[in-house]
Amino acid sequence: MRSSSIHRSIAAALAAAALLASAPAFARTILFVGNSFTFGANSPVERYRPDLVNDLNNERVGGVPALFKTFADEAGLDWNVSLETSGGKDLAYHLNEKRAVIDRVWDVVILQGYSTLDAQRPGDPRRHVAAARALASMFHRRNPNAQVDLVATWSRADQTYKPGGRWFGQPITRMADDLGLVTRQAVEKGNGLHAAIPVGTAWNRAIAEGLADPNPYDGVAYGQIDLWTWDQYHASAAGYYLEALVTFGIVTGVDPRTLEGKERAAADLGLEPRVATRLRSIAAAEIAAQRTER
8 A cells, every 4th residue: 555655646746747847938028118110110010910919008019029029939939028109209208108007027128219319309318318217117126137128229311311300411320329329328327227229230230231221312222222111210121120130139149040041020021031131140240249349
């Protein structure tokens, strides 16, 4: 009897261990907080696969978060992706008006502010950085281990080539460089911000390497692509795709080039395979460059 009982106990323990081993791990959670640059305005990205993500505003948006989720699935990573976005808004808006929606426990939060940092005072970082830090503090009260990353966006062609633009007459790369510097400095000073996501300088790299045309106002050169959409302000599908790749690589640590051969979002968006491959390489190079600088 005693031997039989021991055998039954061992069998039960082994069965329980096998059950635990086969049980799926909990998905990591990530929240994207931002605006039209996050939800992919004026491109097919805006309505790309909204079924993959949880839109906290119930607007059926897929956007860059849905691309992130697609890449994660392709890489075999389990992420639960949510977004809270509103066009034309800065981070202070989300802090003051959307706190009840976003003040929850998250593993990772991606913050994307207004394209010129401050709509009333373009280029002035004070309001942007203060709101980013306040949001980071809020998220850390819920989860002290939360990773809060801050996006540095791209140069707007309309702000560079049109008279009256904040960066008028300067090189097209200058606005992205300025935004990147502000973002890196905010992260380096701490206050809850974990990493800068170098989207704008990845765009600069695409221009420097000859993949992207630097000036959409004079036509797009043969063999090159336009990272901006028709308003020369928001991104094209290719521009948002690059944004998503850089975000994915920074957050997960996975080299975007490893998606080669299994990445399907590019085809869904109508991107030429050659272009998608180049964009993954550019994203990987920019991520590596940022890590070298840190």
